[in-house]
Amino acid sequence: MxxxxxxxxxxHLSIDCVIFGYKDKExxxxxxxxxxxxxxxxxxxxxxLKTEGIDKAASRVLKDxxxxxxxxxxxxxVFGDENRIVNSEHKAIMKADLIAYDERFDEEVTExxxxxxxxxxxxALVDIHKVNPKNGFFDEYLExxxxxxxxxxxxxxxxxxxxxxxxxRQNLDRKLxxxxxxxxxxTIKEIQELYEAVYDRPFARNNFQKKILDLNVLERLEKKFxxxxxxxxxLYRFIRN
Amino acid sequence: MxxxxxxxxxxHLSIDCVIFGYKDKExxxxxxxxxxxxxxxxxxxxxxLKTEGIDKAASRVLKDxxxxxxxxxxxxxVFGDENRIVNSEHKAIMKADLIAYDERFDEEVTExxxxxxxxxxxxALVDIHKVNPKNGFFDEYLExxxxxxxxxxxxxxxxxxxxxxxxxRQNLDRKLxxxxxxxxxxTIKEIQELYEAVYDRPFARNNFQKKILDLNVLERLEKKFxxxxxxxxxLYRFIRN
Numbered sequence: 001m002x003x004x005x006x007x008x009x010x011x012h013l014s015i016d017c018v019i020f021g022y023k024d025k026e027x028x029x030x031x032x033x034x035x036x037x038x039x040x041x042x043x044x045x046x047x048x049l050k051t052e053g054i055d056k057a058a059s060r061v062l063k064d065x066x067x068x069x070x071x072x073x074x075x076x077x078v079f080g081d082e083n084r085i086v087n088s089e090h091k092a093i094m095k096a097d098l099i100a101y102d103e104r105f106d107e108e109v110t111e112x113x114x115x116x117x118x119x120x121x122x123x124a125l126v127d128i129h130k131v132n133p134k135n136g137f138f139d140e141y142l143e144x145x146x147x148x149x150x151x152x153x154x155x156x157x158x159x160x161x162x163x164x165x166x167x168x169r170q171n172l173d174r175k176l177x178x179x180x181x182x183x184x185x186x187t188i189k190e191i192q193e194l195y196e197a198v199y200d201r202p203f204a205r206n207n208f209q210k211k212i213l214d215l216n217v218l219e220r221l222e223k224k225f226x227x228x229x230x231x232x233x234x235l236y237r238f239i240r241n
Numbered sequence: 242m243x244x245x246x247x248x249x250x251x252x253h254l255s256i257d258c259v260i261f262g263y264k265d266k267e268x269x270x271x272x273x274x275x276x277x278x279x280x281x282x283x284x285x286x287x288x289x290l291k292t293e294g295i296d297k298a299a300s301r302v303l304k305d306x307x308x309x310x311x312x313x314x315x316x317x318x319v320f321g322d323e324n325r326i327v328n329s330e331h332k333a334i335m336k337a338d339l340i341a342y343d344e345r346f347d348e349e350v351t352e353x354x355x356x357x358x359x360x361x362x363x364x365a366l367v368d369i370h371k372v373n374p375k376n377g378f379f380d381e382y383l384e385x386x387x388x389x390x391x392x393x394x395x396x397x398x399x400x401x402x403x404x405x406x407x408x409x410r411q412n413l414d415r416k417l418x419x420x421x422x423x424x425x426x427x428t429i430k431e432i433q434e435l436y437e438a439v440y441d442r443p444f445a446r447n448n449f450q451k452k453i454l455d456l457n458v459l460e461r462l463e464k465k466f467x468x469x470x471x472x473x474x475x476l477y478r479f480i481r482n
Contacts, residue, residue, distance in 0.1 A: 012251050013359060054321030054359060078319050078361050080295030118254060118295060120319050 004104050006112045009047040014119040015058050016045040016079075016157065018164030019066065021128030021144055022181040027197045028144040029161060030065070030133060031153065035140045036101065037094040041153040043160060044136065045119070058122040065142060066131045072180040073124040076167035079156060086116040088155050123164040125180035147197075172198055176217055179238035187224055187233040188212060245345050247353045250288040255360040256299050257286040257320075257398065259405030260307065262369030262385055263422040268438045269385040270402060271306065271374060272394065276381045277342065278335040282394040284401060285377065286360070299363040306383060307372045313421040314365040317408035320397060327357040329396050364405040366421035388438075413439055417458060420479035428465055428474040429453060 019030040032042045046061040048054055054075070062071050085091065091114045098105040098113070105113075133142035145151070150161060172178050178194055192208045212218065219239050223232040260271040273283045287302040289295055295316070303312050326332065332355045339346040339354070346354075374383035386392070391402060413419045419435055433449045453459065460480050464473040 010253050010357075010359070013254065048321070048359075050357070051323055053323040054319060056323070075319055078295060078316055080289070080361070082292055082294040082297070116251075116291070118251070118289075120321070 002104070003106070004109050006109055008049055010050055011112065012116055012118055013048050013054075014045055014117045015048060015054065015061055016043045016119045016121050016160050017058060017061055017065075017073075018043060018121065018123040018161050019062065020123060020125050020164075020168060020181060021131065022194055022197065023128045023144070025193050025197055027147040027181075028128065029147060029150065030131070030142055030144055031150070032136070032138070032142050033140040034138055034154070036097040036138060037090055037154060038097065039140060040090070041151045041157070042138075042155075043153065043157045044139075044142070046136070054120055058120075058124075061136075062124050064136055065134060065139075066126060067134060068126060068130060071124050071126055072177060073122050074167070074171070075120055075122050077121045077160075077163045078118060079121060079160060080118040081156075082116065084117065084119070084156050085114060090154050119160070121160050121164055123168055125168075125177060127181065127183055129183060169199060176215065176238075182238075185221060185235040185237050187235060189233060191236075243345070244347070245350050247350055249290055251291055252353065253357055253359055254289050254295075255286055255358045256289060256295065256302055257284045257360045257362050257401050258299060258302055258306075258314075259284060259362065259364040259402050260303065261364060261366050261405075261409060261422060262372065263435055263438065264369045264385070266434050266438055268388040268422075269369065270388060270391065271372070271383055271385055272391070273377070273379070273383050274381040275379055275395070277338040277379060278331055278395060279338065280381060281331070282392045282398070283379075283396075284394065284398045285380075285383070287377070295361055299361075299365075302377075303365050305377055306375060306380075307367060308375060309367060309371060312365050312367055313418060314363050315408070315412070316361055316363050318362045318401075318404045319359060320362060320401060321359040322397075323357065325358065325360070325397055326355060331395050360401070362401050362405055364409055366409075366418060368422065368424055370424060410440060417456065417479075423479075426462060426476040426478050428476060430474060432477075 021028045032044050034040055034042050044065045048057040094114050095110040098110045188209050217239055218236040221235040224235050226232045262269045273285050275281055275283050285306045289298040335355050336351040339351045429450050433444055458480055459477040462476040465476050467473045
């Protein structure tokens with residue numbers, strides 16, 4: 001079998017993605033059950049081609065895992081501690097697993113994969129109903145997990161997720177990006193429930209409704225079909241400027 | 242002469258610093274008049290040792306240029322476009338200048354220096370009165386320039402500065418970091434003037450005073466000596482938690 005061409009990537013630089021979705025009133029994150037390293041959990045990630053911008057690399061990783069293009073994504077932090085990965089307890093396990101799996105993973109390749117990496121963290125917001133998770137080479141499977149039910153992950157991936165959530169919380173309102181987590185049309189109550197899931201606290205209904213409508217970014221559509229026409233709430237759509 | 246040891250640094254990874262100071266009611270940035278590349282302007286920056294965390298590298302660059310340790314600094318964005326530096330019009334000029342200057346800058350070294358770089362942007366906040374700018378190898382001299390009087394800089398350094406200023410504006414109030422730009426003691430009016438310089442807009446005096454005092458992060462000291470004791474304003478000191 002042909003040896004893996006690590007030379008096409010920038011050494012020591014990686015991308016890690018916190019892919020947020022929203023369903024059943026819960027904020028969720030798409031995480032990977034790894035085939036290697038004793039089947040631990042990881043954030044989906046990848047490397048950067050020498051000819052590729054870092055945003056492009058993140059888009060590629062996201063498209064590979066979700067099937068979606070034009071995903072909302074934003075870098076939020078670089079993780080560049082000198083000990084991350086290379087001095088992790090997990091390095092030796094990962095190397096041994098890879099070498100045992102396939103002869104293309106020789107000493108050089110596995111050393112490269114588990115060397116020091118500076119990783120750029122991106123968070124992405126997707127309409128969860130449009131995603132068909134697709135395994136990458138390293139994934140045993142991908143799973144949507146509630147933000148309140150995240151397992152221990154490899155390396156510093158739990159820390160990366162925490163920073164990603166903090167960035168989402170800082171930007172959700174300021175940049176009006178929450179609509180990327182919702183289907184095309186929604187009720188005001190559904191936006192409120194999304195905000196409550198992201199910030200993990202209740203919002204007062206009247207204040208919230210007024211605040212959202214005052215932003216002038218929603219177009220009111222027909223009433224939602226509920227059977228009880230009088231009490232049915234209106235549906236809205238986000239107006240992209 | 243001994244060849245320059247580029248091998249001790251991580252290839253393709255750099256640090257660029259937006260060093261903010263404050264003086265004469267103006268926000269200022271310390272920029273470098275470069276010895277090479279036809280004497281254009283640059284942000285102070287450097288590379289990352291293979292054994293060094295990225296925050297440590299930024300601290301080292303800052304200490305080299307300002308003489309200060311324990312500077313407040315924060316990463317704000319990664320600049321990773323595939324064309325930055327390597328496809329810049331400035332690359333050939335920079336290479337030629339370096340090769341002509343010193344035989345240690347041979348083809349290999351100059352190619353390394355002007356290859357594709359992913360740069361981590363840091364902004365730093367200093368008490369300008371404590372800084373003695375000190376030239377790095379590439380600096381003809383360093384200069385404090387008002388944010389309203391920034392020259393055209395090399396590569397994407399003006400863009401990096403713009404993002405750094407945006408990050409400072411987002412964080413000044415939220416993280417209460419403005420005090421790093423002031424001397425140990427200051428009047429409320431002086432804080433207000435700092436805020437006005439950073440946000441480039443006036444603040445209403447009464448509202449501002451109330452807001453700042455309500456934060457409960459200031460300790461009131463004696464009155465400032467002005468000669469007119471009755472009208473003299475109080476001095477304050479920031480209480481670090």
